[in-house]
Amino acid sequence: MSASYPEQILDDKDSSAPKTARQRERDAVILQAATAEFAAAGYENARLEDIAQRAGVAKGTLYLYYEDKAALFKAAVRSLIQPALQRLQERVMSAEGSAVDLLRASLQQIYGEIASDNARRELVRLLIADGRRFPDLGDFYHDEVIAKGTATFRMILWRGIATGEFRHSPAEEFPQLMLAPAVAFSNWKLMFGERHQMDLDRYVEAHFQFLLAAIRNPDAGSDRT
Amino acid sequence: MSASYPEQILDDKDSSAPKTARQRERDAVILQAATAEFAAAGYENARLEDIAQRAGVAKGTLYLYYEDKAALFKAAVRSLIQPALQRLQERVMSAEGSAVDLLRASLQQIYGEIASDNARRELVRLLIADGRRFPDLGDFYHDEVIAKGTATFRMILWRGIATGEFRHSPAEEFPQLMLAPAVAFSNWKLMFGERHQMDLDRYVEAHFQFLLAAIRNPDAGSDRT
Amino acid sequence: MSASYPEQILDDKDSSAPKTARQRERDAVILQAATAEFAAAGYENARLEDIAQRAGVAKGTLYLYYEDKAALFKAAVRSLIQPALQRLQERVMSAEGSAVDLLRASLQQIYGEIASDNARRELVRLLIADGRRFPDLGDFYHDEVIAKGTATFRMILWRGIATGEFRHSPAEEFPQLMLAPAVAFSNWKLMFGERHQMDLDRYVEAHFQFLLAAIRNPDAGSDRT
Amino acid sequence: MSASYPEQILDDKDSSAPKTARQRERDAVILQAATAEFAAAGYENARLEDIAQRAGVAKGTLYLYYEDKAALFKAAVRSLIQPALQRLQERVMSAEGSAVDLLRASLQQIYGEIASDNARRELVRLLIADGRRFPDLGDFYHDEVIAKGTATFRMILWRGIATGEFRHSPAEEFPQLMLAPAVAFSNWKLMFGERHQMDLDRYVEAHFQFLLAAIRNPDAGSDRT
DNA sequence: CATGAATGAGATTTCATTCAT
DNA sequence: CATGAATGAAATCTCATTCAT
Numbered sequence: 050m051s052a053s054y055p056e057q058i059l060d061d062k063d064s065s066a067p068k069t070a071r072q073r074e075r076d077a078v079i080l081q082a083a084t085a086e087f088a089a090a091g092y093e094n095a096r097l098e099d100i101a102q103r104a105g106v107a108k109g110t111l112y113l114y115y116e117d118k119a120a121l122f123k124a125a126v127r128s129l130i131q132p133a134l135q136r137l138q139e140r141v142m143s144a145e146g147s148a149v150d151l152l153r154a155s156l157q158q159i160y161g162e163i164a165s166d167n168a169r170r171e172l173v174r175l176l177i178a179d180g181r182r183f184p185d186l187g188d189f190y191h192d193e194v195i196a197k198g199t200a201t202f203r204m205i206l207w208r209g210i211a212t213g214e215f216r217h218s219p220a221e222e223f224p225q226l227m228l229a230p231a232v233a234f235s236n237w238k239l240m241f242g243e244r245h246q247m248d249l250d251r252y253v254e255a256h257f258q259f260l261l262a263a264i265r266n267p268d269a270g271s272d273r274t
Numbered sequence: 275m276s277a278s279y280p281e282q283i284l285d286d287k288d289s290s291a292p293k294t295a296r297q298r299e300r301d302a303v304i305l306q307a308a309t310a311e312f313a314a315a316g317y318e319n320a321r322l323e324d325i326a327q328r329a330g331v332a333k334g335t336l337y338l339y340y341e342d343k344a345a346l347f348k349a350a351v352r353s354l355i356q357p358a359l360q361r362l363q364e365r366v367m368s369a370e371g372s373a374v375d376l377l378r379a380s381l382q383q384i385y386g387e388i389a390s391d392n393a394r395r396e397l398v399r400l401l402i403a404d405g406r407r408f409p410d411l412g413d414f415y416h417d418e419v420i421a422k423g424t425a426t427f428r429m430i431l432w433r434g435i436a437t438g439e440f441r442h443s444p445a446e447e448f449p450q451l452m453l454a455p456a457v458a459f460s461n462w463k464l465m466f467g468e469r470h471q472m473d474l475d476r477y478v479e480a481h482f483q484f485l486l487a488a489i490r491n492p493d494a495g496s497d498r499t
Numbered sequence: 500m501s502a503s504y505p506e507q508i509l510d511d512k513d514s515s516a517p518k519t520a521r522q523r524e525r526d527a528v529i530l531q532a533a534t535a536e537f538a539a540a541g542y543e544n545a546r547l548e549d550i551a552q553r554a555g556v557a558k559g560t561l562y563l564y565y566e567d568k569a570a571l572f573k574a575a576v577r578s579l580i581q582p583a584l585q586r587l588q589e590r591v592m593s594a595e596g597s598a599v600d601l602l603r604a605s606l607q608q609i610y611g612e613i614a615s616d617n618a619r620r621e622l623v624r625l626l627i628a629d630g631r632r633f634p635d636l637g638d639f640y641h642d643e644v645i646a647k648g649t650a651t652f653r654m655i656l657w658r659g660i661a662t663g664e665f666r667h668s669p670a671e672e673f674p675q676l677m678l679a680p681a682v683a684f685s686n687w688k689l690m691f692g693e694r695h696q697m698d699l700d701r702y703v704e705a706h707f708q709f710l711l712a713a714i715r716n717p718d719a720g721s722d723r724t
Numbered sequence: 725m726s727a728s729y730p731e732q733i734l735d736d737k738d739s740s741a742p743k744t745a746r747q748r749e750r751d752a753v754i755l756q757a758a759t760a761e762f763a764a765a766g767y768e769n770a771r772l773e774d775i776a777q778r779a780g781v782a783k784g785t786l787y788l789y790y791e792d793k794a795a796l797f798k799a800a801v802r803s804l805i806q807p808a809l810q811r812l813q814e815r816v817m818s819a820e821g822s823a824v825d826l827l828r829a830s831l832q833q834i835y836g837e838i839a840s841d842n843a844r845r846e847l848v849r850l851l852i853a854d855g856r857r858f859p860d861l862g863d864f865y866h867d868e869v870i871a872k873g874t875a876t877f878r879m880i881l882w883r884g885i886a887t888g889e890f891r892h893s894p895a896e897e898f899p900q901l902m903l904a905p906a907v908a909f910s911n912w913k914l915m916f917g918e919r920h921q922m923d924l925d926r927y928v929e930a931h932f933q934f935l936l937a938a939i940r941n942p943d944a945g946s947d948r949t
Numbered sequence: 950c951a952t953g954a955a956t957g958a959g960a961t962t963t964c965a966t967t968c969a970t
Numbered sequence: 971c972a973t974g975a976a977t978g979a980a981a982t983c984t985c986a987t988t989c990a991t
Contacts (some may be wrong), residue, residue, distance in 0.1 A: 072971090091403065093318035097965060107973040109967080118965065177464045178316060178403030187465050218487060219480030225462075226484045229454035232461055237450075239402045240412050255444030259451045262443060263488035297954080322982065332956045337983070522950090541853065543768035547986060557952040559988080568986065627914045628766060628853030637915050668937060669930030675912075676934045679904035682911055687900075689852045694859060695866050705894030709901045712893060713938035747975080772961065782977045784963080793961070 076114050079104045083125040088171035092122055092179040119183070126186050129172040133162065134193050148209030149265075153257055155205060156231070160253050163235045174239050199224040206264065216266040227264075230256040301339050304329045309350040313396035317347050317404040344408070351411050354397040358387070359418050362426065373434030374490075378482055380430060381456070385478050388460045399464050424449040431489065441491040452489075455481040526564050529554045533575040538621035542572055542629040569633070576636050579622040583612065584643050598659030599715075603707055605655060606681070610703050613685045624689050649674040656714065666716040677714075680706040751789050754779045759800040763846035767797050767854040794858070801861050804847040808837070809868050823884030824940075828932055830880060831906070835928050838910045849914050874899040881939065891941040902939075905931040 068076075082104035086095040097118060101108045115121040136158070146154075162169045172190075180187045202224040209215030220226045230252075237247060293301075307329035311320040322343060326333045340346040361383070371379075387394045397415075405412045427449040434440030445451045459477065462470070518526075532554035536545040547568060551558045565571040586608070596604075612619045622640075630637045652674040659665030670676045680702075687697065743751075757779035761770040772793060776783045790796040811833070821829075837844045847865075855862045877899040884890030895901045909927065912920070 091316075091318070093316070096963090101974095108965090108975095109973055110971085112966075113971070173461075173465075174402055177399055177461070180465055181467065184467075184469060187467075188469065191466055191470050219484045223455075223477055223480045225458050226455050226480060229458035230448075230451050233450050233454040233457040236398075236402070236457055236461060240398075240405055241416055242406065242409075242412075244409060244413065245416050252448055255448045255451060259444045259488050263484050267492070294954095300954090321980090333982090334957065334984080335955055338954065343982070541768070543766070546984090551953095558954095558986090559952055560950085562987075563950070623911075623915075624852055627849055627911070630915055631917065634917075634919060637917075638919065641916055641920050669934045673905075673927055673930045675908050676905050676930060679908035680898075680901050682908040683900050683904040686848075686852070686907055686911060690848075690855055690862050691866055692856065692859075692862075694863065702898055705898045706901060709894045709938050713934050717942070744975095750975090771959090773959095783961090784978065785976055787962070788975065 072114075075104075075106065075110075079106065079111060079114055079121075080124055080128050083121050084128055084168065087122055087125050087175060088129075088168055091175065092118075092182070095122075097121075122179070123183055123186060126172065126175055126183070127189065129168055129175075130190055130194055133169060133172075134197065136162075148205055148212055148214045149261070151205050151208070152202075152227075152260070155202065156253065156257055156260075159228070159231050160234070160249065163231060163238070164249055170235055170238055173235055177239075198228070202227050209264070210266075213266055213268075215264045218264045220264060227260055230259070300331070300335075304331065304336060304339055304346075305349055305353050308346050309353055309393065312347055312350050312400060313354075313393060316400070317343075317407070320347075322346075347404070348408060348411060351397065351400055351408070352414070354393055354400075355415055355419060358394060358397075359422070361387070362419065362422055373430055373437055373439045374486070376433070377427075377430050377452075377485070380427065381478065381482055381485075384453070384456050385459070385474065388456060388463070389474055395460055395463055398460060402464075423453070427452050434489070435491075438491055438493075440489045443489045445489060452485055455484070522564075525554075525556065525560075529556065529561060529564055529571075530574055530578050533571050534578055534618065537572055537575050537625060538579075538618055541625065542568075542632070545572075547571075572629070573633055573636060576622065576625055576633070577639065579618055579625075580640055580644060583619060583622075584647065586612075598655055598662055598664045599711070601655050601658070602652075602677075602710070605652065606703065606707055606710075609678070609681050610684070610699065613681060613688070614699055620685055620688055623685060627689075648678070652677050659714070660716075663716055663718075665714045668714045670714060677710055680709070750781070750785075754781065754786060754789055754796075755799055755803050758796050759803055759843065762797055762800050762850060763804075763843060766850070767793075767857070770797075772796075797854070798858060798861060801847065801850055801858070802864070804843055804850075805865055805869060808844060808847070809872070811837070823880055823887055823889045824936070826883070827877075827880050827902075827935070830877065831928065831932055831935075834903070834906050835909070835924065838906060838913070839924055845910055845913055848910060852914075874903070877902050884939070885941075888941055888943075890939045893939045895939060902935055905934070 079100070082100045083095075086100045086103060089095070090099075097111055098108055100121070101111055104111075111121060115124060176187060176190055203221065206215055206218075206220055206224065206227070210217060225232075234247070234249075234252065237245075304325070308320075308325045311325045311328060314320070315324075322336055323333055325346070326336055329336075336346065340349060370376075401412055401415055428446065431440055431443075431445055431449065431452070435442065450457075455477075459472070459474075462472065529550070532550045533545075536550045536553060539545075540549075547561055548558055550571070551561055554561075561571060565574060626637055626640055653671065656665055656668075656670055656674065656677070660667065660671075675682075684697070684699075684702065687695075754775070758770075758775045761775045761778060764770070765774075772786055773783055775796070776786055779786075786796065790799060820826075851862055851865055878896065881890060881893075881895055881899065881902070885892065900907075905927075909922070909924075912922065
């Protein structure tokens with residue numbers, strides 16, 4: 050966890066205590082409950098009473114762990130960001146195989162998260178819906194997830210160029226271009242939920258092929274994947 | 275404007291109708307104020323009192339024009355969708371020139387709207403933030419804007435294929451792939467506002483070149499644009 | 500109309516005008532609409548807008564005819580009292596026949612009004628529900644209807660005593676005793692509406708017979724009616 | 725207390741239940757305050773703020789004990805019905821003496837309640853004024869108080885007939901006839917309050933004698949009471 | 950005279966936050 | 971530490987009354 054964030058973000062309530070095991074456990078339960086409620090209802094609509102109930106604690110207890118609703122919200126969002134960050138870091142560095150394979154695997158991981166993990170998607174909803182009130186959260190997300198995520202894809206691109214699989218492209222400057230369809234899909238789900246379905250498998254494959262068409266080195270041996 | 279939408283969406287308050295000029299003006303002012311407030315604060319956070327004040331009317335006056343807060347919100351969102359829809363329709367049909375030129379012009383129009391028109395972007399924020407409560411709005415947006423927008427880009431793609439400028443690609447099935455970077459940019463602005471700037475001109479050009487790389491027919495005469 | 504009432508009651512809006520025919524007509528329509536609304540909804544619940552609509556005039560017009568809601572209410576209640584009063588006076592003085600017949604006819608008239616005439620019953624509801632706020636109305640009702648009504652029945656009683664049909668009884672001092680079952684029936688309807696029905700014909704007959712048993716002179720020739 | 729009423733009536737807020745002593749006390753205070761306010765102002769006119777103030781609690785506290793204004797009203801009315809019901813049941817079963825004595829004692833009890841107990845009278849006002857909105861309350865009152873009350877008087881009548889004190893009369897079918905003067909008196913007070921006084925003692929005696937005249941068996945030994 | 954759009958005080962209800970137990 | 975009853979500010983919505991047209 051980089052030290053460049055204001056305490057507000059990373060140390061919201063480190064103020065005093067050495068934290069017993071019991072307390073740490075409670076904290077986790079509360080955070081989980083808060084995450085669920087906020088994701089389901091948004092910042093304004095989430096009721097502290099419901100969070101407390103879901104966590105199995107009294108309303109007042111929340112205030113022993115978090116300054117106020119805003120602090121709880123920020124902690125909840127951070128707790129959503131954390132795992133995404135970790136998974137991201139774990140994978141790439143340990144990756145083996147061709148750049149094309151790595152690219153495909155990385156995309157599939159992303160779609161897997163977006164498609165299956167509600168929390169992951171709702172995180173983006175929260176950042177968009179209530180992010181202006183909590184700019185720290187946006188910054189945190191940007192630096193830890195977006196920046197690192199794009200860096201990762203840039204790496205993959207570079208590796209492919211080095212191996213001759215890929216050619217130079219604008220995506221070197223803007224790796225977002227490679228990820229954009231996944232972002233678009235996420236938005237689609239956020240806006241339309243289950244009401245306007247899409248064939249995800251076909252879409253992912255289309256994304257991948259489209260991307261390859263844009264970056265693959267035409268001189269390379271063609272190993273259609 | 276298809277007639278398939280429930281009146282709720284398209285005619286929320288056309289019920290009585292005669293409407294004097296004065297009233298029409300008032301309605302417009304209120305709608306504008308509401309749009310601004312909702313865009314700035316979201317559905318929950320927007321206070322009717324603020325909307326009234328911004329519109330220069332009393333709280334009760336709002337209720338002369340709209341059933342309740344939800345109706346006002348829906349009208350506000352609709353008023354944001356409408357112009358997008360119109361601009362969309364105007365342009366494409368009158369298009370001239372090569373498919374490549376048309377593609378570039380269309381992209382530039384979209385980025386122009388996203389980048390400059392706050393309202394256009396905030397509309398998406400509202401649809402993401404509060405859309406679950408008002409699915410009609412999402413459906414309306416999907417059918418009128420998204421569906422037509424993607425159809426338009428598919429047309430362009432087909433025209434290019436017909437002229438030999440473009441080749442077949444997964445974008446025929448998912449025109450979203452062509453637009454995704456613009457969506458990603460929109461999200462970027464929604465999440466980070468002015469805090470993590472991007473060189474928009476370079477980004478747009480990168481998007482365009484990246485897209486061309488994916489769909490251009492390599493056998494065509496190369497006319498770098 | 501006795502002069503002993505404050506103008507408030509009898510002359511609520513006589514302030515200025517000579518009243519055109521048109522105005523008198525409008526006044527009547529408004530009063531009728533108000534009466535209906537107040538009877539249906541009570542003072543608090545009745546909306547001036549509904550009264551205006553029912554009368555086919557604009558809301559503001561009501562204020563040309565009545566000071567405010569309270570004045571309109573008082574006028575409405577008075578307009579309900581008036582006809583009861585008139586019918587009362589018309590009948591008795593012109594009555595012919597035996598005291599027993601007169602008593603029966605009078606009772607039947609009362610039940611007829613209570614049972615069939617909603618307005619008549621709702622008047623009592625209004626006097627009970629909202630009367631404390633408008634004591635004038637209660638006083639007016641007391642003096643004009645109750646006092647005169649009981650006086651009437653006392654007359655009948657006396658006439659019967661004079662003819663030898665009736666004997667002396669506590670009802671001479673409290674003629675209410677003779678009318679009480681009708682009052683009880685009215686209350687019944689007010690409290691239970693149509694939910695706990697009563698066989699009215701049998702009840703009226705029971706009331707009459709019960710009353711006769713209490714006041715008939717046992718020495719008189721028995722002419723069962 | 726028959727079990728045939730929907731919980732809504734009898735158990736409006738017993739849901740969770742454990743209730744500390746402190747809470748029970750608070751509930752009682754609130755209910756008392758509500759009863760007073762509703763009796764004084766009616767359902768519409770009573771302001772929750774006033775009830776809260778009278779109870780010495782904050783506005784929000786009311787909602788900890790009652791769902792909403794309607795629930796509070798229903799509870800208040802029920803709390804008025806309850807004691808009437810109890811006193812009714814206690815007395816009759818323990819009655820001693822002649823039917824005439826029993827009748828007199830019962831009447832006096834009723835008048836005692838009507839005359840002295842404001843709450844008892846105001847209950848009827850509420851049932852008449854606002855009962856249409858809450859038919860459950862009317863039904864409850866009918867079944868628990870009215871039905872049982874009339875049944876009681878029918879019993880007395882039958883006992884008197886059995887002992888030879890009374891003769892057959894229409895009051896066997898409609899015991900209301902025996903009680904009607906008390907109802908009329910209650911109405912009188914509701915409509916005129918203290919403004920048109922009545923000599924209650926003389927009225928009660930008149931009622932009793934009048935009633936006796938209607939039902940006493942003329943062949944019985946005359947023991948003028 | 951008549952209108953009905955506009956007002957804004959006021960009523961109910963919610964819920965983040967506090968604090969006595 | 972934990973509780974959850976109590977608070978009261980704030981938000982939505984209604985409607986009697988006014989007044990420019």
